[in-house]
Each structure stands twice: as structure tokens, then as C-alpha cells.
Amino acid sequence: MLRSHILLLSLCFCGIFVLSSGNASVLLYNASRIYTGRSPHESVEALCSSSNGTILAGGALGEVEEICKEEARLSSSRVRSVDAQGHFVFPGFIDSHAHLMELGQALTRIDLRSAKSVAEVVELLKKTQNSRLRQKASLFTTAQKTTIPSSSESAEWLEAFGWNQEIWPGHQFPSRYDLDGAFPDTPLWLKRVDGHAGWANSKALQLVGELPEEDPQGGEILRFPNGTPTGVMLDNAMAFVESVIPPYSEERKQEFLRAALAECAEQGVTGLMEAGVQNKTDIDLYLRAVDEGWYTIRNYAMRGAAIDTPDAKMIHTPDGLLTVRGVKFYLDGALGSRDAALLEPYNDDPGNRGFLFYEPEDLLKEMKKWKDAGYQIATHAIGDRAVRTLLDVYEVLLNDTAGEDVDLRLRVEHAQIVEESDVDRLIRLGIIPSVQPQFIGDWAFAEERLGEDRAKARGYLWRSLLERGARALPLGSDFPIEKVRPVEAFFNAVSRRDRNGKPEDGWKKEEALDRFQALKGFSSDAAFSHFAENTQGQLHPGFWADWVVMDRDLLRCEEERLLNSAGAVVGTFVGGREVWRNEERWPSGAGARHTRYIPDVVNYV
Ligand SMILES: [Zn+2]
Structure with missing residues (x-):
């Protein structure tokens, strides 16, 4: 009975997926609870995902382990045992409204908020540019390296945000000339902390070309007494610079x-x-x-x-x-x-x-x-x-x-x-x-x-x-x-x-x-909400093996532990693949240190 069930599943999947023998089946066990996400109380003792990344079985450890072994044999893969070490397992979080690339931008942009002076701004920019150049150089082979220009400058735009002259000595708006010494050839565009002002160096202004005499509607080009733009633009005037910045590489x-x-x-x-x-x-x-x-x-x-x-x-x-x-x-x-x-x-x-x-x-x-x-x-x-x-x-x-x-x-x-x-x-x-x-x-x-x-x-x-x-x-x-x-x-x-x-x-x-x-x-x-109710959001056979391993029980811990939750996630799996693990809190290969499993299990193998 069990065997024909597995065969049936394998057949179904073979039609849709190319099974890669390089992937392992995963046997997850020894959690305090593995919540299936189907009801507040349903939990299982162990889960097995097949090598194609979907859950094959959940239930009592002995049975699930057998199924996992058989699946591995049938798909010529191996079983990877994952000891949850007494942690709690939930269906992986699905964020229903988010912006992935913008998150990446926010995480990697140069943050000038800590700079207490123009000199500190320049220093931060210099540091970032150098590390980017080093990174780039490491992508080239040794033979190619000889062709990399030795100058520490690059013609690629450098953008940053977060400067605030209110926390600098003198509280004066900065100017292009503060940047030109260190960055004669790299165009810079630095946004103020509130996003309502931008600061360019002379190289950037050169790429913008001639600026109009008149300020645009809802914007201002700051100027020296002789009429030369200082490099700082307010609100709608920022578009003069932003329209010439090339798309990201x-x-x-x-x-x-x-x-x-x-x-x-x-x-x-x-x-x-x-x-x-x-x-x-x-x-x-x-x-x-x-x-x-x-x-x-x-x-x-x-x-x-x-x-x-x-x-x-x-x-x-x-x-x-x-x-x-x-x-x-x-x-x-x-x-x-x-x-x-x-x-x-x-x-x-x-x-x-x-x-x-x-x-x-x-x-x-x-x-x-x-x-x-x-x-x-x-x-x-x-x-x-x-x-x-x-x-x-x-x-x-x-x-x-x-x-x-x-x-x-x-x-x-x-x-x-x-x-x-x-x-x-x-x-x-x-x-x-x-x-x-x-x-x-x-x-x-x-x-x-x-x-x-x-x-x-x-x-x-x-x-x-x-x-x-x-x-x-x-x-x-x-x-x-x-x-x-x-x-x-x-x-x-x-x-x-x-x-x-x-x-x-x-x-x-x-x-x-x-x-x-x-x-x-x-x-x-x-x-x-996106037509994936039969493949995502539950830890159940046929669903993708996407789960999160936590040090606390989201459904039962004190409310304050939800708020003070830094470090709560100790591991993350997507399609049966470990994509993140906190080695300190959930060391790999540490063996069965905890056995806190609470045995009111449901079997659905
Ligand atoms: Zn949005």
C-alpha cells in the first residue's frame, strides 16, 4: 500500500519535473513541533521531501524515514537527515506584497547618515568605491587583470543617500567642489536624508550639460553668487541629474x-x-x-x-x-x-x-x-x-x-x-x-x-x-x-x-x-491569493518543501517574544534546499542534543 502510494507520487512528478539525482531527499526530524499549517494544532514528528523539492510524507518518524529511504532509492538520490534539534518548524513565510529589487537597492546603497562632516562623506564614498573596484578585479582571471586600469577611479556613477548638513559643523549646504578633489572623474549623485535634495560633483554636472537659467516649477538649482550651480538641487530640479544617470549595470x-x-x-x-x-x-x-x-x-x-x-x-x-x-x-x-x-x-x-x-x-x-x-x-x-x-x-x-x-x-x-x-x-x-x-x-x-x-x-x-x-x-x-x-x-x-x-x-x-x-x-x-493553495503554504504531501526553523513557537510563545524576535529564525529551506542557517543557534552536524518533541502527532503518510 505504502509502496504503491510512493510509486504513484513518483510517476506524477516524473511527468512534470526532471529529477536530478544530484539532489537529496530530506528527512526533517527531532523538532519540538513541525506545524503543518493546516490547523492550529496539527503537527507531525517528521517530514520527508523528495529530491524534486516537494514534500512526500509527514508523520511518525519511523514510517517517514522508510518512505524517505525508498524515495531516495527510486530516484537514485540520497537521504539528507536534518536534525531540528528541538526547534520549531513552520511553513515558510510568504510575503504577499513586497518589492524584491528595491529591497536589494536599499540594502546595498551607500548610507551617509552617520557622516558628521563633508570629510566623512568623502571618506565613506572612497571606501565603498575601493571595495567595489576590488570586488570587480577579483572577477577577472589573472591574465585579464593586467588590462584593468590601475587608477582607483571609475567612470561608473556612484550614488548614495543620507547626508544631512544639519548635523555638520556650520550647517551649510555642501558644494560640488567638496567632492571634486577626491572624485575628479567619477560622477557622484548623493541624496539628502529626506530625499528632497541631491548633491552632484562637477563630473556629474558636466554629464548633465547646460542647466537652465530659470529654476523649474517646484524645484531649485542652488547657485554661488556668480550664478554657477553649486551642485545641490532641490526637489524637481533633481531630475536634471537623475535623467542622465544610466540604468544600473x-x-x-x-x-x-x-x-x-x-x-x-x-x-x-x-x-x-x-x-x-x-x-x-x-x-x-x-x-x-x-x-x-x-x-x-x-x-x-x-x-x-x-x-x-x-x-x-x-x-x-x-x-x-x-x-x-x-x-x-x-x-x-x-x-x-x-x-x-x-x-x-x-x-x-x-x-x-x-x-x-x-x-x-x-x-x-x-x-x-x-x-x-x-x-x-x-x-x-x-x-x-x-x-x-x-x-x-x-x-x-x-x-x-x-x-x-x-x-x-x-x-x-x-x-x-x-x-x-x-x-x-x-x-x-x-x-x-x-x-x-x-x-x-x-x-x-x-x-x-x-x-x-x-x-x-x-x-x-x-x-x-x-x-x-x-x-x-x-x-x-x-x-x-x-x-x-x-x-x-x-x-x-x-x-x-x-x-x-x-x-x-x-x-x-x-x-x-x-x-x-x-x-x-x-x-x-x-x-x-496567487493560486498556489495546492503547492505552497502548508507542510503536506505534494506541497513544495518550503519551511522555516524557529527557536520559538509562534503560536504559543509570549507576545513580547514575537516583538523581540531578532535571531528567532534559525534556518530556512526552499524546495528542500537549505538556503540559510544560523550556525551558532542551530549548528549543523551537532547531533541530537535536544529531544523536546511533543508527541500529539497526525499521520498522513
Ligand atoms: Zn508596494
Whole structure:
């Protein structure tokens, strides 16, 4: 019986995947609990994943081990035993709304915030440039090295952010000449800490060419008394420089991607829904990384409606690491910049209701094209007017397919402010709200923008969406807007408190999720929201072997341990492959040091 079951699975997989005998089957055991993610209580003693990266069996160790051995024999692979050493295992976190390449950029950009003077800025830049050049040199073979220019300068742009003259002696704006001595040939573009000013050296200005005499609308070119530009530009004037900076080199983009993947792995994020790739070529880079074997996340990468067209091809790599069949629209802005579209004016800016990025009929026309091409549609809508307009448009799309056997799973991204009558409508239409628990950190300024009553009545509805019948409540971080910290987000979701623990009783606590709802938000609900409910988000046969190993029990530990969660993730597996391990807290090959397994197991072998 057991054997025929395994054979059946192997046959199924053989048809779809090319089995590589180089991959091992993985036997995971000796955890305090291995939560399957199917119910708050279901756990198994051991898991086996096959060499193609999917889970083959879960249950009692003895039986699972037998199955694992047989699978290894059938697929000519070996069994890799992974001793969880008493840690806790959960389905890997799936971030339902995030930006992968932007995360890489944020992680690798040169940070000038610590510089206390112009001299320190120059020193930081010099250090970074030297280490980049060294890195580059190490990529060349010895023979090629002789051709590398010996100069320590490069013509590639160097960008940085974070300078702040307010913390320097004299508090004066800097100038191009402060940089020219150390960087005569490298164009520099350095953004101020608030993003509203940029500072260029003379090389950069030379590439920009002649600047206009007049300042542009909403911007300023700072000048010396004789009229020469100082190199500092404010707001809209920054575009003069930014428009001539060439797109990032392939090398730099690889650097972004590697940094982002490493960060996700370290935080236990095994999957994400990328809410609009910023560049069409990013997808080519992802494909190359998949091919080369260093793509370590399961990405449902949505195309950006503004930069792509519905005839763009859909992608699903056989290892399930990259899926492209979604598109992302933006319908409004954000509360911070007061351009989220509201039904009534801003409390702190009477007369302003924000604005919509599309006329509804234009949006509908665009969306129809994508829908007809088979794409799933996700739309950024933060304000209650944006949400209502979106529901109007979505309703037409849904009526379009009425009677057909299709499930569009239309998504509203953020759904931060939703008017009461729209909650039921959203649910009735089967639209999926994708929300970000970390955004609860904005509770104080949400009250400023909306007034406390409106904020509390319409803001950050989570539990009521679920309890009134939402099909799923996928959770995300919107990284790099927020940090990649799923455990901390878990805290926000269940406590309605921000990362400082405020407000102490939770902000509108009745909207808090329970622990299992939060777990589902980062696993099975997230999977459902992009049609992956049969392959992701659970530790169950047939699902991808994506799991996170933690030093604490997310479902049962004290709430404060969710907040103070640095180091909580000790290991991350994607498709049965270990993509990250904290050697200190979970040493490999240490043997069975702990045996804390709590034996109320479920067998489903
Ligand atoms: Zn976003």
C-alpha cells in the first residue's frame, strides 16, 4: 500500500519535473513541533521531501524515514537527515506584497547618515568605491587583470543617500567642489536624508550639460553668487541629474538581487508576491538566477501595468521558483503624502481629498486587456475613495465573466481605509484584500490625517474582513517600505501594537488577528491569493518543501517574544534546499542534543 502510494507520487512528478539525482531527499526530524499549517494544532514528528523539492510524507518518524529511504532509492538520490534539534518548524513565510529589487537597492546603497562632516562623506564614498573596484578585479582571471586600469577611479556613477548638513559643523549646504578633489572623474549623485535634495560633483554636472537659467516649477538649482550651480538641487530640479544617470549595470543588479535574497532567507521568507517589477529586464535576471541555481525564493512576480503590456509572456519555471501571471496597478498614493484618495477631505488638510491615478473608465479598459490575456490583477488602493472606485471597476470585470467557470481572484493591495458599506461589497464580490500588519505603526498619523473616529471606523480592518467572510487575508510587509521582519509583523497582527509596543492596549484591538490567522496570512492565505493553495503554504504531501526553523513557537510563545524576535529564525529551506542557517543557534552536524518533541502527532503518510 505504502509502496504503491510512493510509486504513484513518483510517476506524477516524473511527468512534470526532471529529477536530478544530484539532489537529496530530506528527512526533517527531532523538532519540538513541525506545524503543518493546516490547523492550529496539527503537527507531525517528521517530514520527508523528495529530491524534486516537494514534500512526500509527514508523520511518525519511523514510517517517514522508510518512505524517505525508498524515495531516495527510486530516484537514485540520497537521504539528507536534518536534525531540528528541538526547534520549531513552520511553513515558510510568504510575503504577499513586497518589492524584491528595491529591497536589494536599499540594502546595498551607500548610507551617509552617520557622516558628521563633508570629510566623512568623502571618506565613506572612497571606501565603498575601493571595495567595489576590488570586488570587480577579483572577477577577472589573472591574465585579464593586467588590462584593468590601475587608477582607483571609475567612470561608473556612484550614488548614495543620507547626508544631512544639519548635523555638520556650520550647517551649510555642501558644494560640488567638496567632492571634486577626491572624485575628479567619477560622477557622484548623493541624496539628502529626506530625499528632497541631491548633491552632484562637477563630473556629474558636466554629464548633465547646460542647466537652465530659470529654476523649474517646484524645484531649485542652488547657485554661488556668480550664478554657477553649486551642485545641490532641490526637489524637481533633481531630475536634471537623475535623467542622465544610466540604468544600473547587470553587475549592480545582480548585487541587488543577491542581497535581497540573502535578507529574505535570513528572515525565513521563502515566498513573495512582488507587487510590480520595476523593470522588465528584472525578470530576465530572475530567470538567469533560477537557471544558475542561486534563486532562493518562490516569487510570484507581477508585471507593472505602467511599464508592461498584456501580451507579455507568462512564466512558470518547473521548479516553481518564478511565476509571472499577475499584473499590478496603482490607483492612488499614500496617507503620508496626502495623495491617497479619500471620500471626505483630509482632517489635517481640509479641501484635499487626494486623487485617483486613473479615470475609472480608463482603468477598466486597461484592466480588461490584462484580464483577457489571463493575468491576475492586483491594484494599489489605500484611501476609501480609491477602494470604492476599484470595487466599481472590479465589479464590471466580474460581471464580464459571469456564468463562466473562472476565478479571477482580484486583489486590492493595502485596503488601508475602507468605508463600512464597501466591506460587505468587497466580500460579496470575492475580492482579496492584501494587508500589511507593519503599517499599524502609522496609527498616530493615520489619526491626524483622518481624525480619530474616521481612522478607527475605517482604518486597518483585518479581523472584521475575515470574520465577515473574506476568502483569504494575505499578509505582507511592502518591503523595503517596511523591514523584512515577518515575526515582528506577526506581533503587529496579533497585538495591534507598533514596534515600540504602542499603544499599550493595541490600536482598535478588536481588529487583531489570532495567532493562527496571522500564520495563515503568511502561508496558506498568501498562497491562495496567487493560486498556489495546492503547492505552497502548508507542510503536506505534494506541497513544495518550503519551511522555516524557529527557536520559538509562534503560536504559543509570549507576545513580547514575537516583538523581540531578532535571531528567532534559525534556518530556512526552499524546495528542500537549505538556503540559510544560523550556525551558532542551530549548528549543523551537532547531533541530537535536544529531544523536546511533543508527541500529539497526525499521520498522513
Ligand atoms: Zn508596494
